[in-house]
Amino acid sequence: MFEATKVGRSVSKQDYKEQQEELRTQLLEVQRELRHTNIPVIVLVTGMEAAGKGEVINRLNEWLDTRGVQTFAFWNESDEERERPRYWRFWRAMPQRGEISILFGGWYQTPIEHRFRGHCSDAELDGELNRIVDFERMLVQDGALIIKFWFHMSEADQKARLKELSRDDRSRWKMLPEKSKFSEHYAAFEQVAERVILHTDRGIAPWYLIEAGDRRYRDLTVGKTLLHALRSRLAENHTDEANGTPTSPELPASESAQITLLDQLDLDLTLPREDYKSELKQLQAELNELAWTAYTQQRSTVLVFEGMDAGGKGGAIRRITQAVDARLYRSIPVAAPSDEEKAHHYLWRFWRHIPRAGLMTIYDRSWYGRVLVERVEGFATVAEWRRAYSEINRFEEQLVDSGIVLLKFWIHISQDEQLQRFKDREAVPYKRYKITDEDWRNREKWPQYNEAVNEMIVRTSTRHATWTLIEGNDKLYARIKVLRTVCDTLNEALKGSVKPTAGYLPCGDKRIELLGSTGKPLISAAP
Structure with a gap:
């Protein structure tokens, strides 16, 4: 050739x-x-x-x-x-x-x-x-x-x-x-x-x-x-620009599609406060040790938190950061993209914060915004959010293949519980900043968000990056389940020999990069 x-x-x-x-x-x-x-x-x-x-x-x-x-x-x-x-x-x-x-x-x-x-x-x-x-x-x-x-x-x-x-x-x-x-x-x-x-x-x-x-x-x-x-x-x-960008039509939703995975969660689960205090102390001590072990073994961790507004993501994240040395983690709150972020592919801003070996990154909301808020609010075209499922799966596969421990949490609450939390936030002066007009508007689209979340979980809960669904009506129960899941996963990942980071594996006395598995050539004419 x-x-x-x-x-x-x-x-x-x-x-x-x-x-x-x-x-x-x-x-x-x-x-x-x-x-x-x-x-x-x-x-x-x-x-x-x-x-x-x-x-x-x-x-x-x-x-x-x-x-x-x-x-x-x-x-x-x-x-x-x-x-x-x-x-x-x-x-x-x-x-x-x-x-x-x-x-x-x-x-x-x-x-x-x-x-x-x-x-x-x-x-x-x-x-x-x-x-x-x-x-x-x-x-x-x-x-x-x-x-x-x-x-x-x-x-x-x-x-x-x-x-x-x-x-x-x-x-x-x-x-x-x-x-x-x-x-x-x-x-x-x-x-x-x-x-x-x-x-x-x-x-x-x-x-x-x-x-x-x-x-x-x-x-x-x-x-x-x-x-x-x-x-x-x-x-x-x-x-x-002259013709307009065509978009794919929405698929009609069947009656069975209205029954989602989220409907199967038992939101009545609770944890007594005394049990919560004792388990919190034990799990946070364990997580502190595991974070240092991960640092020693050079195993990175990425935690992803998603959920409905007022679902308790912030509270769960705080219980994790209280346990981990501040030098070992970064917490990334994800809001509307900046002008610089809009000027790049939507995954670009998340790649920027992937942790170095041995460190932890916690995403408070994440790349799943493309198939949730951007889908429901119309910020992404149908074609864009539909292809995002495979783009996200390949992205997460690269993280896991490189040795990163990846955990994804969806913290779910009922519509009634969300309403009560909104009212509580409005009543408490130091919590009022948490509630906005946009939060109230989003409640009107609860069914659309529910459908989007269900499809997201079905299409992105893979062998290498499964979703953990958290029953969140009781905050104490939800926080302990999150902590226990993080500790159990890290304990399993850190057992035995050290796994490779950044796509490398020892090979004799060298470091050889592992190659991940997951028309006709054009020849320019002479000038």
Whole structure:
């Protein structure tokens, strides 16, 4: 498949000079237009070693307005990145809508190098590539434009370029260990690259194969391809705005759908106050020890709390934070997204707070807002919240695969109990801030929220991330059930040997990253 990248295309200095000026002008024009859209642009730059990927990135930063461009290189992982799921580092590099991120290697670099060096099998590589396809599809469905460049060259050209780079102290190649492997095993690397490209070349995010033997041809081809991709996407955006974005129709609800899992909860369950006090003291002491053990074993914990307004989420969270050393946890209250958060994929703001190894993050409301409040209040289209179930499941699977202990709680109360708590809040001065006009309005949509919650639980309670339903009419009972569930789960997770964190597993005397399991390539025309 790489024959078309070895034909020896070239561009003269004079032609390059003439074309570069016009190309740069057009790129700046289309970039200015991009700023006024909701389109984030992700440019992935990868390919053969010594093909000039760094040179191309520098050229793009020269041609474009750098105020709307950020460049990220994913070379050695920092301690922060190693202690989190692998995709955490990529989510941090996601551009805001209307801006461009250029990713050096991106999420392809590590899988390719690991397979080339024999650190994983073809089956493990394919598993990671499936995850990449899902990841890219999710970004595109959210409105992103992904442009993927693969730079290729003949074996003879690569050898000549590597010899040239060996004299450049700033080249990445010179800083890499085992440098000779790239030239000695050209065919093996090309075979891995072909497998990766064929597996991940999809219509929503196609590969552009760039012949990199001649620098001037390479740079112009990349610039023209980028310009064409941006113009095409902007034209589609104008069409969508003119016609209106279609949404999927709501499915009719049957009578049986009105009976939900929540209706099966026994909300009359109570716990005497004396029993509550003794159990609270015992469970909080146990949780304190478990939190320190998790820190020692470098096992992260993520707790998710959801529930109806006034359901008791805050009270349950306080009983947890009272037990855990403040240095070991962060509590994240989730409200309406900020302007910065709105400018990214909805999962972006939650990836930001994934804890480092050994620490705990508590989400007071979470990513489930997409299928709850955004669904019911119409802040998300039907298509957006329907596809969110699979996006959330894949997100949580990555957390668990990386070694994170994930617990999800839905604290449920009856409509009558909620009304009483609302009235109590209005009567107590220091609690009045908790009750708003929006809370009263939400009560009118209780049936819609009930239906949304039931579907959420059914579709996102998976083997790796089950929901724990909490009977919440009695606050004392609910708090103890939450604490007991957290303690029991951590006790089970911390037994025996230490599980891997951040997708790593000891392999001899090395640390090898585990690869998670979970149309036709485009070749740019000559300029």
